[in-house]
Amino acid sequence: MQQKRNSEEIEKRRGRLDGLPVIRHLTAGIDLGSEEHWVCAPAPDGNGREIAAFGATTPELIRMAEWLKQRRIESVAMESTGVYWIAPHEILEAQGLEVLLVDTRQLARVPGRDKKTDPTDCEWTWK
DSSP: OHHHHHHHHHHHHHTEETTEEOOOSSEEEEEEOSSEEEEEEEOTTSSSEEEEEEESSHHHHHHHHHHHHHTTOOEEEEEOSTTTTHHHHHHHHHTTOEEEEEOHHHHTTOTTOOSOOHHHHHHHHHO
16 A cells, blocks of 8 residues: 555656646756856656756757757757857757747746756756
8 A cells, every 4th residue: 555655656746847847748958158058858767857068069069969869858948148049959950859949037037946057057947
């Protein structure tokens, strides 16, 4: 009986992420910068998440797209100030990923958001 309750609780939690409902699976969040891009995606085994950093050059953007595809990611949300989003958007879209650009001003107002760092920004964008 106890095991059944534990498995029910695990199933219940899978539909939520740190108190937020999961609307779409197989997604990633990217915080874009002038020299480095931080990416948060589900771990390949489905338990937890992984955060990785990639450079802003074309070979690094292609490597980022391959990293996302290895995790079967279907869509990404990108947070960017300025024009840093243009090249990643084009490369990721060319690789068959759905790409969404997030307004950083709105994302910064999300209640409960931790201190701003690039790794936490990509995680919030993913959520």
